[in-house]
Amino acid sequence: MASRRRRGDATTAALFLAPGLLGLTLFLLLPLAASLALSFTNWQVMGETSFIGLANYRRLFTADPVFWGVLATTLAYTAEYLVLNIVLALAMAVWISSLPWGRTLFRLVFFLPTFTPLVGVALVWLLMLSPGGVIEWGFAGLGLTVPNIITDPRLALQAIVLVSLWSHFGYNMLLFGAALEAIPATYLDAAAIDGAGAWARFWKIKLPLISPSLFFGTVLTAITSLQTFDQVYALTRGGPGSSTTTLGYAIYNQGFVVYRLGYASSIAWVLFAVIMALTALQLHLQRRWVHYDA
Amino acid sequence: MRSVLRLACAALLTIACAATARAEVKLTWFMWSGSEPEVVAWKHVAELVHEKYPDITVEFQTTSFPDYWTKLPVLAASGKLPDIISLQSLRAPGFAQLMEPLDARIAADKFDIGAFEPSIIKGLQRGGKQYALPYDFGPLVLYYNTELFAKAGLPEPRPGWTEEAFMKAARALTKDGTYGFAVSEPDAFIAFARSKGASYLSDKGDLDLTNAGLKKAFADYVALVTKEKVAPLFPASGTQSSSVANGRFTAGNVAMYVDGPWQLLNIKKKANFRVGVAPVPVRSAGSITITAGSGFGISATSRNKDAAWKAVQVMTGPEAEKYLAEAGRAFSARKAFQENWFATAAQDVTGAREAINAALATAEPFVTTPNWSVVSALFLQYAPLAYAGSETPEKVLETIQTLATQ
Numbered sequence: 001m002a003s004r005r006r007r008g009d010a011t012t013a014a015l016f017l018a019p020g021l022l023g024l025t026l027f028l029l030l031p032l033a034a035s036l037a038l039s040f041t042n043w044q045v046m047g048e049t050s051f052i053g054l055a056n057y058r059r060l061f062t063a064d065p066v067f068w069g070v071l072a073t074t075l076a077y078t079a080e081y082l083v084l085n086i087v088l089a090l091a092m093a094v095w096i097s098s099l100p101w102g103r104t105l106f107r108l109v110f111f112l113p114t115f116t117p118l119v120g121v122a123l124v125w126l127l128m129l130s131p132g133g134v135i136e137w138g139f140a141g142l143g144l145t146v147p148n149i150i151t152d153p154r155l156a157l158q159a160i161v162l163v164s165l166w167s168h169f170g171y172n173m174l175l176f177g178a179a180l181e182a183i184p185a186t187y188l189d190a191a192a193i194d195g196a197g198a199w200a201r202f203w204k205i206k207l208p209l210i211s212p213s214l215f216f217g218t219v220l221t222a223i224t225s226l227q228t229f230d231q232v233y234a235l236t237r238g239g240p241g242s243s244t245t246t247l248g249y250a251i252y253n254q255g256f257v258v259y260r261l262g263y264a265s266s267i268a269w270v271l272f273a274v275i276m277a278l279t280a281l282q283l284h285l286q287r288r289w290v291h292y293d294a
Numbered sequence: 295m296r297s298v299l300r301l302a303c304a305a306l307l308t309i310a311c312a313a314t315a316r317a318e319v320k321l322t323w324f325m326w327s328g329s330e331p332e333v334v335a336w337k338h339v340a341e342l343v344h345e346k347y348p349d350i351t352v353e354f355q356t357t358s359f360p361d362y363w364t365k366l367p368v369l370a371a372s373g374k375l376p377d378i379i380s381l382q383s384l385r386a387p388g389f390a391q392l393m394e395p396l397d398a399r400i401a402a403d404k405f406d407i408g409a410f411e412p413s414i415i416k417g418l419q420r421g422g423k424q425y426a427l428p429y430d431f432g433p434l435v436l437y438y439n440t441e442l443f444a445k446a447g448l449p450e451p452r453p454g455w456t457e458e459a460f461m462k463a464a465r466a467l468t469k470d471g472t473y474g475f476a477v478s479e480p481d482a483f484i485a486f487a488r489s490k491g492a493s494y495l496s497d498k499g500d501l502d503l504t505n506a507g508l509k510k511a512f513a514d515y516v517a518l519v520t521k522e523k524v525a526p527l528f529p530a531s532g533t534q535s536s537s538v539a540n541g542r543f544t545a546g547n548v549a550m551y552v553d554g555p556w557q558l559l560n561i562k563k564k565a566n567f568r569v570g571v572a573p574v575p576v577r578s579a580g581s582i583t584i585t586a587g588s589g590f591g592i593s594a595t596s597r598n599k600d601a602a603w604k605a606v607q608v609m610t611g612p613e614a615e616k617y618l619a620e621a622g623r624a625f626s627a628r629k630a631f632q633e634n635w636f637a638t639a640a641q642d643v644t645g646a647r648e649a650i651n652a653a654l655a656t657a658e659p660f661v662t663t664p665n666w667s668v669v670s671a672l673f674l675q676y677a678p679l680a681y682a683g684s685e686t687p688e689k690v691l692e693t694i695q696t697l698a699t700q
Binding site: 122129258 | 392471
């Protein structure tokens with residue numbers, strides 16, 4: 001009797017899971033498998049396609065004149081953006097949570113860019129950053145000559161970081177803000193009575209208590225910044241030169257400008273591997289600094 | 295259950311009967327467009343087909359010009375190519391493979407191909423076969439702002455004007471935040487290079503950006519931004535440099551720039567000054583510009599090729615060409631209707647007729663390589679390095695050559 005009911009439960013569970021599983025298979029697992037298969041072909045959309053084994057990967061690692069530069073750019077961008085995003089979001093969250101009034105207003109204001117369409121935003125930034133634009137004009141008004149960050153290949157990546165930060169730090173800020181709000185006031189009061197200053201309360205109580213949120217924010221931000229595409233597409237199209245070409249943009253470029261979809265798939269799998277490795281590393285490291293026992 | 299099935303069968307039968315009785319053909323047509331008036335013009339052209347052949351309906355599908363060339367291969371890959379494909383001459387070497395050769399149909403119907411400008415007929419061929427019938431064509435010319443010329447006390451450019459006169463004007467017009475000229479690439483640069491006698495293709499027709507002549511020409515072109523400072527520096531961005539140049543020109547911030555006659559209507563709509571047109575300046579090899587144009591053909595996978603052939607003939611036929619010329623959308627590929635373009639679109643533009651006629655006298659068809667969209671994208675991405683002085687023009691051409699031919 002009991003086992004029959006369990007079987008009945010299993011059938012019900014399977015039925016409930018089926019739609020989700022079907023979606024997962026159709027829209028995630030199948031395309032994933034297809035792109036892996038494609039990465040072993042020379043599919044160019046038009047013309048003949050044949051199986052070429054590991055040739056795409058061999059070319060990527062040994063012959064492609066820009067691949068290693070693109071990988072380095074992506075990692076440099078991720079490292080810089082990740083640190084700046086987390087520090088800025090945390091600083092703003094702590095500052096806002098300490099305000100006696102207007103917390104909701106400030107959260108809303110800084111969260112606004114997150115749901116503004118990035119392509120439109122990037123166009124406005126492009127106008128401001130262009131030579132003769134409002135930023136150059138502003139610095140000139142102060143009597144300062146600064147190099148133009150969007151035309152200088154050594155600095156162009158900073159334009160992408162700047163726009164990404166402006167448009168995306170609000171999400172983490174909200175996340176950390178919510179975690180800060182959830183810290184019981186008794187902990188902080190007790191610490192204050194014991195003589196802990198604001199600085200000590202932050203490092204010893206707040207930070208450990210919000211560490212799960214901090215970890216979540218870090219992992220997610222790292223993944224999205226490794227995949228960065230839309231800022232680059234809308235702002236610089238990977239230029240000048242290849243100075244702002246990220247792996248995400250390189251995939252698009254090889255796939256839909258050069259029409260080498262097999263080759264683009266192999267870059268996508270390299271990106272997948274990098275993301276997996278980095279996420280695994282973060283999951284491993286979290287044991288040292290994330291506390292779930294609040 | 296059975297009654298539902300019976301009903302469904304009956305419905306299907308009715309539909310089938312109706313379809314066979316009227317034998318209507320619905321064709322899909324994919325075309326780029328950049329503004330609402332353009333969409334209206336193209337829908338009118340589709341309507342002309344239905345008027346002539348009431349059993350044929352042409353469904354117009356559109357997107358922006360750069361996106362068109364991204365979507366077309368994707369449609370091909372997913373087996374969803376439209377019946378009628380629009381083809382630009384520069385892209386013919388790369389995209390003609392998606393299309394059906396028209397030669398047999400042209401011969402069978404004794405279709406008069408001689409009514410069209412020969413250079414654009416050739417531009418829409420590949421391997422000696424005709425893949426599309428043209429609706430427009432035109433040479434790249436120099437657009438200028440007549441008011442800025444008058445204010446600077448300069449004579450307006452005329453056919454035969456020289457590089458020295460151009461440089462003098464460009465220098466005089468560059469002041470108070472306004473620039474004399476705007477560079478764009480690759481098309482406008484190719485016209486500049488050809489006028490200096492430099493070639494971008496080898497004798498065999500392969501991409502050859504690293505020959506000494508072209509390197510020298512590119513260095514001179516870049517010097518307009520870096521050394522002469524008569525042209526503004528545009529960053530690499532999602533907007534093509536020719537569109538940025540067009541925007542700065544119509545805003546009155548740039549006095550001269552190079553573009554095709556197909557831009558005239560859009561320029562006139564945006565500019566609040568009188569526009570002038572002149573051929574590109576005479577340089578060491580003369581005033582040599584390049585011509586390009588576009589047309590319509592039949593997809594190789596269409597199941598309605600006969601109907602599509604009928605439609606393409608109407609869409610590039612006299613009535614459509616007259617309409618497009620007078621609407622100002624196309625400098626007609628049919629010689630008989632070029633006058634309509636001069637008389638309407640160009641009626642209040644200084645020098646349009648003599649400039650275009652002079653340009654055509656020495657123009658060359660813009661010959662390209664099959665991967666020209668890649669070359670084009672690489673120019674937009676890498677040329678800004680030279681304009682900003684971060685890399686030498688020679689090095690930039692070497693990089694583009696390497697990446698385009700790897």
